[in-house]
Structure formats: structure tokens, C-alpha cells
Amino acid sequence: MNIRFILVIGLFSSLPAAAQSKPPADVEKILQKHACLTCHQIDTRVVGPAYKEVARKKYKPEQIVALIHKPDPSHWPGYPPMSPMPQVPKEDALKVARWINSLTVSKK
Numbered sequence: 001m002n003i004r005f006i007l008v009i010g011l012f013s014s015l016p017a018a019a020q021s022k023p024p025a026d027v028e029k030i031l032q033k034h035a036c037l038t039c040h041q042i043d044t045r046v047v048g049p050a051y052k053e054v055a056r057k058k059y060k061p062e063q064i065v066a067l068i069h070k071p072d073p074s075h076w077p078g079y080p081p082m083s084p085m086p087q088v089p090k091e092d093a094l095k096v097a098r099w100i101n102s103l104t105v106s107k108k
């Protein structure tokens with residue numbers, strides 16, 4: 001194997017990770033600080049819905065902020081209710097909300 005071949009493999013094997021749309025650092029920090037990631041992943045259902053699923057609902061960012069502060073479990077039949085998180089500062093929640101809405105990629 002020559003070195004170029006190895007580099008090409010390296011490039012391709014890193015693609016799936018990139019496609020998983022990791023949150024930008026500031027958003028990730030907020031998600032970690034408030035332990036959102038224990039219940040939410042980007043692409044897959046955990047305790048709560050995947051953020052990509054939330055993105056499909058096409059909420060306005062302000063609506064998402066309100067739903068973080070005061071969830072409405074009737075939006076998600078089959079899921080346990082999320083506990084209200086009024087402690088998340090509005091600005092932080094807005095950043096998360098805008099990022100969630102940016103996830104409306106490929107999947108319809």
C-alpha cells in the first residue's frame with residue numbers, strides 16, 4: 001500500500017462522521033451543560049425524539065424555546081413526557097432552536 005492510498009481511505013472513512021452533523025461547539029456546550037444529550041441524539045431516538053425529527057415539525061425558534069421551558073408531551077405520542085427545563089436561559093435555548101431547525105436536511 002502506498003501512502004496516497006492510505007490517505008484516500010482515511011478521507012472516506014471520515015465522511016460518515018461528518019454527515020452526522022455534529023452540533024457546532026457553542027451549541028454542543030449548551031446541550032451538554034443541560035444534559036439534553038442524555039435524552040436526545042441528532043439522528044436517532046433515545047428517550048426523546050431525534051433532533052432531526054423535531055426539525056421536521058418546522059417550529060419557529062421561539063416555539064422551540066417555549067417547548068423547552070414547558071414541553072407539550074401531546075406532540076410526541078409514545079414518548080415519556082420531557083420535564084420542563086425553565087432553567088435554560090432564553091438565549092441558549094434560542095441557539096439550540098436555530099440549530100435544530102438547521103437540521104432539516106436530506107430526509108423529508
Ligand code: HEC
Pocket residue numbers: 031034035036037038039040047048049054057064067068071072073074075076079080081082083085088096
Ligand atoms: C430526561 C430526558 C430529556 C431531557 C434531559 C431533555 N429532553 Fe427534550 N424531550 C424529551 C422527551 C421524552 C420528549 C418528547 C415528549 C415531550 O415533548 O414531552 C422531548 C421533546 C423535546 C423537544 C420537542 C418539543 C415538541 O413539543 O415538539 C425539544 C425541542 C426538546 N425536547 C429539546 C430539549 C433540549 C434543548 C433539552 C436540554 C435543554 C432537552 N430537550 C432535554 C426528553 C428529554
